Amino acid sequence: MVYRRLFDLPAFRPRGSFQELDNMRRQFDRLANLLSAAPERSAGAGVFPQLNVTEDVNKFYLRAELPGVRSDALDIQATGKTISIAGERKISEEDTNARYHRREREAGKFSRVMALPSDIDADRIEAKLENGILTVMVPKAETAKPRQIRIN
């Protein structure tokens, strides 16, 4: 017998009744999120630091804002197609006589992994840390660069 399903797309029939309820709950959760909270601007992984990834024909560029992090406190590794950036941000402790009026900056460890969409040439990766902005330039592998195809 054909029956209309109110919530789900026509798909596999759920095995047992609990899965239907699960699906319903998920749909309602999504609806509730849409209606209540303002949509978050960043759709990132929710992990510090936030990255901006751009590309041109030859390279990928990863940028992160890391004010107050020294280059010796950073550890950047490349494995396969992923780049991992880890480190620690330290805030110098002032002497105990200091009275804080405001304390907004935070210190601590961070670690972030970013998978790039094409093959990379790991031997020629360059990174620089200037004015608190980390830029990692990852050259693409030769096979991953676009190749012009001529038509005879």
Added chain:
Amino acid sequence: MVANDTKELKIKEKQEVSTPAEQTRPGLVFTPLVDIFETEKALVLLADMPGVRPEDLSIDLRDDTLTLTGDVQPFEGADEKDLLIEYEVGKYHRQFALSEIINQEKIDAQIQNGVLCLTLPKVEKAAPRKITVQAV
């Protein structure tokens, strides 16, 4: 506050601020995070302003109001395409009202690794001195 050095850093979304005067050039303006603390001799302000070079920073102190403004260069090269953008880039602007008496001649500003360290020394109070009484 718990002082725990090994905790993981969490993301703080950059706060946009609406400046009292409209900007002549379009762009976002953010509030830099600051730490302000006071020692015996000075008020020290540390502000996170990544991407601001020394020549892009302007510090203004008048009428007991301290204004910090930092310009940031756009980071993308002309040929780059965006793949994932998680944070926006924009100028930094913040104002503070100062209550301590600051010695304006001796304000010291340094910016390193994107962190501004502003030292505002307090006016030195007169050192205690003995007054000798002369017999007339």
